[in-house]
Amino acid sequence: MPSLEHPCGLGGRGQLSAPKLRVGTPERAGLDPTGLERLAGEAHALTTGARPWAAGAVVVAGRGPVIAVAEAAGWAVRYASYDPETDTAVELPPAARVPTTVDTPFDLASLTKLFTSVAAVQQIERGTLGMDARIGAYLPGFTAAAAHGITVRQLLTHTSGLRPELPLYECRDDTARLALLRAEAPTSEPGRYLYSDLNMILLQFVLERITGRPLDVLIEDGITRPLGMTATAFGPCPGAAATEDQRRPWAKADRGMLRGEVHDENAWALGGVAGHAGLFSTAPDLAVFCRALLAGGAYGPARILGPDFVELLLTPPGLGFTVDQPWFMGELAGRGAAGHTGFTGTSLVLDPRTDTFLVLLANTVHPRRRGPDSGPRARLGTYLARAVI
Numbered sequence: 001m002p003s004l005e006h007p008c009g010l011g012g013r014g015q016l017s018a019p020k021l022r023v024g025t026p027e028r029a030g031l032d033p034t035g036l037e038r039l040a041g042e043a044h045a046l047t048t049g050a051r052p053w054a055a056g057a058v059v060v061a062g063r064g065p066v067i068a069v070a071e072a073a074g075w076a077v078r079y080a081s082y083d084p085e086t087d088t089a090v091e092l093p094p095a096a097r098v099p100t101t102v103d104t105p106f107d108l109a110s111l112t113k114l115f116t117s118v119a120a121v122q123q124i125e126r127g128t129l130g131m132d133a134r135i136g137a138y139l140p141g142f143t144a145a146a147a148h149g150i151t152v153r154q155l156l157t158h159t160s161g162l163r164p165e166l167p168l169y170e171c172r173d174d175t176a177r178l179a180l181l182r183a184e185a186p187t188s189e190p191g192r193y194l195y196s197d198l199n200m201i202l203l204q205f206v207l208e209r210i211t212g213r214p215l216d217v218l219i220e221d222g223i224t225r226p227l228g229m230t231a232t233a234f235g236p237c238p239g240a241a242a243t244e245d246q247r248r249p250w251a252k253a254d255r256g257m258l259r260g261e262v263h264d265e266n267a268w269a270l271g272g273v274a275g276h277a278g279l280f281s282t283a284p285d286l287a288v289f290c291r292a293l294l295a296g297g298a299y300g301p302a303r304i305l306g307p308d309f310v311e312l313l314l315t316p317p318g319l320g321f322t323v324d325q326p327w328f329m330g331e332l333a334g335r336g337a338a339g340h341t342g343f344t345g346t347s348l349v350l351d352p353r354t355d356t357f358l359v360l361l362a363n364t365v366h367p368r369r370r371g372p373d374s375g376p377r378a379r380l381g382t383y384l385a386r387a388v389i
Contacts, residue, residue: 018298019065021284021291026387029066031356035387036061039380040071046362046376047074047100053376054345054362055079056100056241060283061384063356067287072100076241079367081257084250089367098242105231105240105280106361107263109342112279113200114289117156117313117320118305119218120203124152125309128210138206144185145202152206154190155199156319161186162198169253169265177269181205193317197266197276200320204275216273226302227292229285234273236260237280241363243344250368263344263365277342283359290350290357314338314352328374330381332358337381343369347377354388 026033043059046052056074060067077098079089091097123129130137131153136146145160154160166184171177181201188194204215211218216234224232242259244251252265262268264277272278288299293314297305305313316323318338326333328341329349339349345364350357360380364370 017301018292018295020300021062021065021067021287023070024062024066024068026068029063029068030389031063031068031384032387032389035383036069039383039387040069042376042380042383043071044073053373054364055366056104057345057360057362058100058102058104058106058283059380060102060287060359061357061380062287063354063388065291067284070102070283072102072104074100076100076104076363077259077366079242079245079257082245082247082367084247100241102284103231103282104361105237105282106346106363107235107237107240107243107342107344108279108281108346108361109264109277109344110197111281111286111340111342111346111348112267112277113275113320114340114348115219115223115279116200116203116207116215116275119207119215119222120152120156121309121313121319122222122305123207123210124312125306129206135202135206138209139202142182142202142205144183148186148190150186150190150202152203153319155203155206157193157317158195158199159191159193160196160199160202161188161190161192161194162196162202163187164195165197165266167252167266169269171269200275201266201270202275207275214273215275219279223289223304224285226304227288227299228302229281229288232279232281232285232289234278235262235280236272240280241361242366243363244365244369245367257367281361283361286348286359286361287357290348290359294350294352294355294357314350326378328377328381330378330383331385332356332381341374341377347374349381351385354385356384356388358384 055078059071061069081090150160168177238260240260243263245257246255267274267277292299296307297310321338324333335353337351341347345362
C-alpha cells in the first residue's frame with residue numbers, strides 16, 4: 001500500500017486544521033465490507049477480457065478521513081499500437097508491459113476543469129474576479145465573446161453558448177490559435193447549458209490576465225502544493241499510463257502511441273497547459289483533493305478555499321463540477337453528489353451528505369478511443385452508495 005499521508009504546507013487563508021487521509025478498514029470508515037468488495041472486484045473486471053473497458057484502472061474510495069479501498073488492476077502500458085486493418089490492439093510482449101499500481105499517474109483529461117474552476121473561485125474569494133463580471137472587462141481583445149456579454153459565471157456553468165470545441169490543433173501557430181479564439185462567438189443563446197471546452201480555455205486566459213501568472217503556476221501555488229499533491233502536475237509525465245495510438249482518421253492528429261504527453265489535441269496544441277485538459281495525477285492525490293473539498297476547503301493545516309466558496313462550487317448547478325448525474329455517479333446521485341468525468345477514462349465523485357468520495361483512473365483510450373460508456377463508472381458509484389452504513 002502506498003503512502004497516503006502527504007506533507008502539507010499552509011494555504012495562507014486561515015489556521016483551522018482538518019484531518020488527513022489514512023488507510024483503514026471499511027468498518028472504520030462506516031462502510032459495508034461486502035459492498036466494497038464488489039467495488040474492488042469491479043476494478044479488476046474492467047481490465048479483463050478480449051476487449052476490456054480499460055487496459056488499466058485504479059479505484060480509491062473512502063469516507064471521512066479514511067481510505068477504505070485502494071485497488072489497482074490491469075496494465076498502465078499493454079499495447080504497442082492499434083491495427084486499423086484488423087481492428088485489433090497490438091499487444092506488447094509480456095516482459096515489456098507495465099502493470100498498473102495505485103500510484104500510477106494518469107492523464108486526467110477533463111478533470112483538469114475542476115482545478116481551473118477552483119483556481120477561479122479562489123480569485124472570486126479574493127475579490128480579484130467578479131462572478132457575474134463580463135469577460136470582456138478582462139479580455140477586451142476577445143471581441144466576439146465580449147460583444148455577447150459572456151460572464152465568468154457562464155463559463156463556469158457551461159452556459160456561455162460557446163460550441164464544444166474549436167480545431168486549434170489545425171492552426172499553424174499560437175497567433176492563429178489566439179485569433180480563432182478571439183473571433184469565436186456563441187452558437188446558441190447564452191444562458192442555456194452546452195458543455196464546452198472553450199469555457200475553461202477562456203477562463204484560463206482570464207485568470208492569467210488578472211494574476212499575471214500562467215495557469216500551471218496558479219494551480220501549483222494555490223492547490224497542489226498547499227495540499228501536498230506532489231504527483232499532480234501538467235505534463236510531460238514520463239511514468240504515466242499510456243493512452244492512444246493517435247492517428248487519423250479516428251483522432252485529430254497523427255502523434256503515435258502516447259505516454260506522458262497530453263492526449264487532448266487542443267491541450268497539446270496549447271503547449272500541454274490548458275484550462276480544460278492537461279493535468280496528470282494519481283488516485284491518492286485526487287483523494288486528497290476530494291477530502292479537502294469535503295472538509296470545507298481544508299486539509300491538515302492547509303486551506304485552499306473558505307467553506308462558503310466550496311459550497312458555491314458544489315451547489316447546483318455547480319461551478320465546473322456537475323451535480324447529481326446518475327449516468328456516471330450511479331446511486332450516489334440524487335443526494336447532492338458532485339464530480340466530473342474525463343475522456344481518457346477518469347472520474348471523481350464526492351458526496352457531501354455522506355462524506356464519501358470515489359476516484360476512478362483508467363486508460364480506456366489505450367490503444368484507441370472508443371464510443372462513450374460510463375456504465376462502469378455508474379456501477380462503481382452505486383456500489384459505494386450501497387456500502388454507506
